[in-house]
Amino acid sequence: MNFLSPYVIIDGAMNGIITGSLIMFGLMFVSSLFLGRAWCGWLCPGGGMQEIVEPVNRRPVNGRKIDWIKRVIWIPWISLIVWMVMQAGGYSSINILHLTDSGISVDGPFKYITYYLVVGLFVGLAMFAGRRAGYHTICWMAPFMMIGRWIRNRFGWASLRLTADASACTNCKLCTKNCPMSLDVNGMVQIEQMENAECILCGTCVDNCHKGLIKYSFSPSQ
Numbered sequence: 001m002n003f004l005s006p007y008v009i010i011d012g013a014m015n016g017i018i019t020g021s022l023i024m025f026g027l028m029f030v031s032s033l034f035l036g037r038a039w040c041g042w043l044c045p046g047g048g049m050q051e052i053v054e055p056v057n058r059r060p061v062n063g064r065k066i067d068w069i070k071r072v073i074w075i076p077w078i079s080l081i082v083w084m085v086m087q088a089g090g091y092s093s094i095n096i097l098h099l100t101d102s103g104i105s106v107d108g109p110f111k112y113i114t115y116y117l118v119v120g121l122f123v124g125l126a127m128f129a130g131r132r133a134g135y136h137t138i139c140w141m142a143p144f145m146m147i148g149r150w151i152r153n154r155f156g157w158a159s160l161r162l163t164a165d166a167s168a169c170t171n172c173k174l175c176t177k178n179c180p181m182s183l184d185v186n187g188m189v190q191i192e193q194m195e196n197a198e199c200i201l202c203g204t205c206v207d208n209c210h211k212g213l214i215k216y217s218f219s220p221s222q
């Protein structure tokens with residue numbers, strides 16, 4: 001939990017300490033330069049929690065209406081961190097276990113309160129607002145990868161992405177129906193443009209296309 005914490009990085013910034021969470025966010029950014037948001041689709045514990053509760057509420061969310069929320073949260077948060085580091089005179093030490101002295105994030109009764117608050121936030125949003133609503137609204141990690149992906153697209157170097165061939169598409173829309181991020185995958189296939197900042201490269205559309213028209217590819221941007 002602490003390695004993905006939005007607070008530990010702030011505490012570190014105040015004291016000029018490079019923390020485990022700062023390193024994790026940095027690694028996410030670097031990975032996104034070559035793997036897009038594969039972290040979100042394959043490794044993120046928040047994504048796993050939301051996937052578990054998907055049978056409770058499979059309603060798609062309207063990303064166009066709510067995707068802005070996480071950006072509005074992220075900008076003041078990252079600005080605060082930068083300001084605190086400047087106030088502290090820059091980073092002067094590294095402590096990967098900052099605020100995690102025992103090596104375990106949840107090592108006392110009170111830590112469970114924070115733990116269940118975080119779990120409740122992601123699970124609650126997915127249960128009440130719809131599929132992966134936590135990714136659309138509150139995820140403080142997604143913007144690091146969205147920026148990395150944007151940079152990758154500007155330079156166009158080879159990276160993990162989706163490709164599609166619209167020629168044999170039957171318009172069954174199974175790809176759209178099953179996309180956990182509620183994207184218009186069928187629409188993306190029709191124009192053979194699979195790049196979308198909210199795509200987490202989970203591969204659900206790849207699995208669901210009975211014609212095999214959507215594929216993973218490690219290639220430069222088209």
Ligand code: SF4
Pocket residue numbers: 162178179180181182183185198199200201202203204205206
């Ligand atoms: S477009 Fe495909 S890979 Fe991307 S989030 Fe949707 S189902 Fe997953």
Ligand code: SF4
Pocket residue numbers: 168169170171172173174175176185186189208209210211212213214
């Ligand atoms: S699942 Fe395949 S065939 Fe069906 S709409 Fe999507 S791309 Fe077309």
